[in-house]
Amino acid sequence: MIVCMRYPRGVLLVLALGILIALSPGHAFASNGAGDATPSSSELVESPEEFDGDVISFTGEAIGEMMTRGDMAWLHLNDDAYRDRNVEEGAPLGGYNSGMAVWVPVELTETIATFGNHAHEGDIVRVTGTFNAACPEHGGDMDIHASSLEVVTPGHRVEDPVHPRKLVWAVALSILALGAFLADRLRAHAEDTQGM
């Protein structure tokens, strides 16, 4: 009520229209400051036709390795629940990995220092480029042809120390296994002796 009294009807109409446009299917996804859409990998996989050929911005952890092919390279960026912290660092389980394959000029990748694996959390990288639902240049793969790349957050080494409780279990069970092995051998030996 108070709001209605303070703002003219025209402003409210424009606001309502703005909200409607923002919620319409064409604008259902977030965008970055430059106006490019920033869909997640799940959104791209679920609605590939909607973004096919669009210039998008995509951010994710550089995973695995960079595979260089001449002047270009393949990168894989994961935008999943482990983007900032992986399970070894105590991140809660948050489902499967998910991400996008990125085709990028090698010269743009020089700033990437760390790729994610068991021992490392990879650099978080933002790329902008054209999304292809089924790239004709790359055997129909779903990919992003990136024209710009920046490292948003550098990666780091992940420590995965041995849990003391596991060590105790390992020692106890090893003793148990040795006991079972000896019991089996001794019984077999006793039977052999009796047989003789």
Next chain:
Amino acid sequence: MLLRPRREDHLVIGKYTGKIVIGIGLLMVVPLLTSIVFAEWDTAVDFVISISLCMAFGYGTQAVCRTDRDLGWSHGLVVASSSWLVATAIGAMPHWLSGHMGSYLDAMFDVMSGYTTTGLYLMQDLDHIAHGLNMWRHLLTFAGGQGIVVIALTFLFKGAVGAYTVYVGEGKDERLLPNVVQTARAIWLVSLVWLGFGAAALAIAGLALGQDPVRAVLHGLWVYMGGWSTGGFAPQSYNTFYYHSVLYEAITVVVFIAGSFNFALHWAVWTGGRREIRRNVETVSFAITLSLTVLIATFALAKAGVYSDAMVLFRKVFYQLASGHTTTGFSTIYSRAFVTQWGPIGMLATTIAMAIGASACSTAGGIKGIRIGVIFKAFVQDVRKSVSPENALISERYHHIRDITLSDGLVRSAMTITIAYVLLYALITLAGVLYGYDFADAVFEGVSAASNTGLSCGVTSPSMPEGMKALYILAMWLGRLEFMSVFALGGYAISIVRGRR
């Protein structure tokens, strides 16, 4: 009339189940060494715990179950099915200890999927797991492909007379050599020679694609294991899509098609019978059904206009269909792309391919080409009979290592197992639908699990209902062991409770 098993029956089953679990423990030494080499100490401790559990169970059971009695027919079947269950329960320990599994049931799901060479998984944050755990995932699917009983036969059974029944209980019935232990060793010989060539080819391809030498070798080995075993596990969550390479795809196709062939066919070629590849009923059946399903999917996808280029269309369709038909489960598209891009007809073609599966006595699952071939020949025979004079003698033959005349017994046996598979596919689909999944998704995923394929359209996930996970574990187990040994285990359990002394 059911007879209650005697103490001696329990002892003989316990003794041989124990031996197989010891075999699983010995297998875990490989990932343990891998973890040590890469200084993954926490993972190494996980494997020490798991190996100790296997040894404690295996030797403990052997110590308790001392008997000189050899395996009878029913014992062998019960040992085969029960050892797969125990091996799954204990083999899940490294997965669970890694912290990457939502529950112990999830860990058992992944291990059963590995042993049965299915390839579906519930492991979370796969892209950050240790090399040791990745080695275990691939090794268990490689071992499962040859048969975990085959491993035990090779190293631990030392020529037991009744060993053949355990071998049959694992869904294999070909004797490549007169002695079943020699047969098991021949299976390993074939697989290891292919391992040398396949893993080397993939490692070289990986190097050429820009992988560093260590990763190229590891990925080459693991992708080979996933392909040859028709398991479909891969070291990255992107599966074989990760490599973006037609060369890598071509090598994997050769490996998984070879893995899907009958070991008897491999042995025939190995011993000089190259013509067998062209004449064998299973290779002929595979070529025909693969071509038909590829045609259907190509037609549907061309109509939908998903892929703009004919070669691109063929490459994508052939790879997914060949992978599905051989029950491998390697994929170069996202799981959900089956729904969002391929649509119902593409999914149907893939489902048919997965349901048929590849060759009997191979690493693959599904109904199997030989049964499709036999049923088709029987159909042709009936049609010929119906159009021939009443007193005409009509016989049909098929070629599998040698020429075999079709008999009613052979047809009945093929039909029985085929009907059992179709029923399993129907029941697992019904379960999916009852849990609220779309029919097309439920059929696709259910058939994928029961035929031990592992292609997914997104139904399998860590968040799927626990009941579905348990049912998929059951379906993978039943599908891999081809029912009989699981039924024998059920009969054994019932006879303990209700049998007469």
